[in-house]
Amino acid sequence: MIGLENVSYGYGDGELLSGITLDLSPGSFHFLTGPSGSGKTTFLKLCYMELVPTAGHVRAFGRDVREMDRDDIARARRRIGIVHQDCQFLDHLSIAENIALPLAVGGRAGPDDAENLDALLGWVGLGNRAGALPPELSGGERQRAALARAVIMSPDVILADEPTGNVDWEMSKRLLSLLAELNRMGKAILVATHDLNLIRAAKTKVNARVLRISDRRLQLAGADL
Amino acid sequence: MVPPTGFTAQLTVFSAAAMAFLAVFALALSLAAGRLADRWTSELARSATVRISAPQGQIEAQTRAALGVLQTTPGIASVRVLDKDEQQALLTPWIGQGLPLDVLPLPQLIEVVGDETGYDSEGLRQRLAAEAPGARLDDHARWREPLVRAAGRLRDLGLLSILLITLTTAAMIVLAAHAALAANAQVIRVLRLIGAQDSFIVHAFVRRFTARAVAGATLGTGLGMLAVLLLPDAPETAGGLAAGIGFRGWGWLWPLAVPLLAGFVAFWATRLAALRSLKELS
Numbered sequence: 255m256i257g258l259e260n261v262s263y264g265y266g267d268g269e270l271l272s273g274i275t276l277d278l279s280p281g282s283f284h285f286l287t288g289p290s291g292s293g294k295t296t297f298l299k300l301c302y303m304e305l306v307p308t309a310g311h312v313r314a315f316g317r318d319v320r321e322m323d324r325d326d327i328a329r330a331r332r333r334i335g336i337v338h339q340d341c342q343f344l345d346h347l348s349i350a351e352n353i354a355l356p357l358a359v360g361g362r363a364g365p366d367d368a369e370n371l372d373a374l375l376g377w378v379g380l381g382n383r384a385g386a387l388p389p390e391l392s393g394g395e396r397q398r399a400a401l402a403r404a405v406i407m408s409p410d411v412i413l414a415d416e417p418t419g420n421v422d423w424e425m426s427k428r429l430l431s432l433l434a435e436l437n438r439m440g441k442a443i444l445v446a447t448h449d450l451n452l453i454r455a456a457k458t459k460v461n462a463r464v465l466r467i468s469d470r471r472l473q474l475a476g477a478d479l
Numbered sequence: 480m481v482p483p484t485g486f487t488a489q490l491t492v493f494s495a496a497a498m499a500f501l502a503v504f505a506l507a508l509s510l511a512a513g514r515l516a517d518r519w520t521s522e523l524a525r526s527a528t529v530r531i532s533a534p535q536g537q538i539e540a541q542t543r544a545a546l547g548v549l550q551t552t553p554g555i556a557s558v559r560v561l562d563k564d565e566q567q568a569l570l571t572p573w574i575g576q577g578l579p580l581d582v583l584p585l586p587q588l589i590e591v592v593g594d595e596t597g598y599d600s601e602g603l604r605q606r607l608a609a610e611a612p613g614a615r616l617d618d619h620a621r622w623r624e625p626l627v628r629a630a631g632r633l634r635d636l637g638l639l640s641i642l643l644i645t646l647t648t649a650a651m652i653v654l655a656a657h658a659a660l661a662a663n664a665q666v667i668r669v670l671r672l673i674g675a676q677d678s679f680i681v682h683a684f685v686r687r688f689t690a691r692a693v694a695g696a697t698l699g700t701g702l703g704m705l706a707v708l709l710l711p712d713a714p715e716t717a718g719g720l721a722a723g724i725g726f727r728g729w730g731w732l733w734p735l736a737v738p739l740l741a742g743f744v745a746f747w748a749t750r751l752a753a754l755r756s757l758k759e760l761s
């Protein structure tokens with residue numbers, strides 16, 4: 255669904271990523287690791303088309319990103335759920351409104367929304383925080399809310415950037431099981447993290463491939479984890 | 480979608496209201512000047528004077544000849560020879576009472592009133608010259624034309640003011656929209672990331688600015704109409720233009736177009752500003 259073919263990217267001086275090839279197919283589960291500053295977030299931005307590769311091709315749902323206009327990219331993003339490192343909420347809207355925002359934006363708001371939203375809020379354990387504003391939530395609550403917003407459009411692909419960044423271990427495991435549940439529903443999942451414990455814990459739940467960015471390239475990490 | 484911004488919103492509403500207020504006055508001025516120009520053109524064009532100066536003995540004959548010409552000229556509704564008393568009444572303000580007008584060699588005046596279609600002054604002049612050499616047609620053209628020109632110019636200036644007010648409103652709204660878009664760059668970024676097309680974001684801003692402009696302009700138009708309504712009455716004859724400022728009958732519908740125009744301008748100004756800055760933003 256999202257495919258990278260020999261992709262390179264650099265912010266200006268020299269390449270940060272080079273020669274990367276990867277296919278995110280339905281039902282796949284990938285972890286992306288690497289030290290801080292190695293380019294994990296940059297990699298995800300290439301996947302959700304915020305960045306255009308300096309070399310190689312990124313294809314989203316069969317189309318080369320270079321040939322897509324702004325509206326094409328907007329429509330493609332509705333099929334990609336993104337959990338950002340810093341969540342990216344609209345702070346003047348309640349959590350429930352933030353989670354439902356992709357529906358409004360995509361012109362898909364409908365009569366069943368309230369019910370679905372309640373179910374979704376329950377699923378991420380935020381049933382009693384629906385009316386709160388994002389800044390009033392804890393880091394873990396925000397990241398669960400971000401996950402809820404990422405899946406409300408029932409996307410084909412879910413990209414999560416350090417979703418357990420500022421969350422305690424119990425909460426990390428809960429987020430992981432939510433992602434595993436989505437993966438069993440056939441979604442392609444890519445989680446960027448430098449939390450090796452999380453990856454180890456995941457191995458018991460899903461069949462995940464672990465990729466590592468090292469020396470600008472993408473490598474399949476061994477079984478040593 | 481876009482967070483409310485109290486102060487700048489109020490500024491937009493205020494500016495729209497002020498511009499609408501000014502537009503109502505410019506409109507009232509234009510309409511009044513237009514009416515004045517029309518009136519001077521039509522009323523004055525219809526009334527003219529024929530003055531017959533000739534040696535005492537010929538006046539009567541030439542007057543008769545001139546009347547003959549006038550009565551057979553198409554476009555003239557009525558012709559009337561002024562009698563001595565009327566002529567005296569006309570002269571009194573200028574030369575005072577008590578002068579023995581009887582002994583002065585006064586020219587004979589004939590009042591001419593044209594009908595709706597009007598008459599050909601040049602043709603009439605030539606025929607008068609042939610039939611009554613002492614007759615001079617004065618159709619007030621000499622002093623009428625500059626007045627009509629001035630009134631017409633005043634009307635054009637009023638219309639130009641409305642155009643300038645419209646453009647200023649557009650500029651003001653473009654600036655306000657730019658400021659709002661810049662202030663909400665993060666909101667726009669988030670909306671883009673969750674799949675919002677430009678049209679969705681533009682719509683959110685356009686709706687907001689159009690609503691503010693229409694609200695402000697409605698307020699300003701209302702106040703402007705009230706101010707025009709409350710202008711003190713001056714007698715039409717004395718005041719000329721000043722007395723004529725205001726709306727007449729159906730003319731009161733004109734200012735109602737001001738909020739519509741403001742909404743139209745705000746819609747397009749915001750739309751173009753937003754589309755352009757979205758392209759620059761990401």
Ligand SMILES: Nc1ncnc2c1ncn2[C@@H]1O[C@H](COP(=O)(O)OP(=O)(O)O)[C@@H](O)[C@H]1O
Pocket residue numbers: 265270288289290291292293294295296297
């Ligand atoms: N917008 C940017 N402009 C220039 N350099 C950037 C930009 N974003 C990230 N970088 C640099 O690219 C490198 C990789 O960043 P990032 O992809 O965020 O890494 P990670 O997510 O693995 O920590 C870092 O050195 C960072 O400073």
Ligand SMILES: [Mg+2]
Pocket residue numbers: 294295296339415
């Ligand atoms: Mg990062």
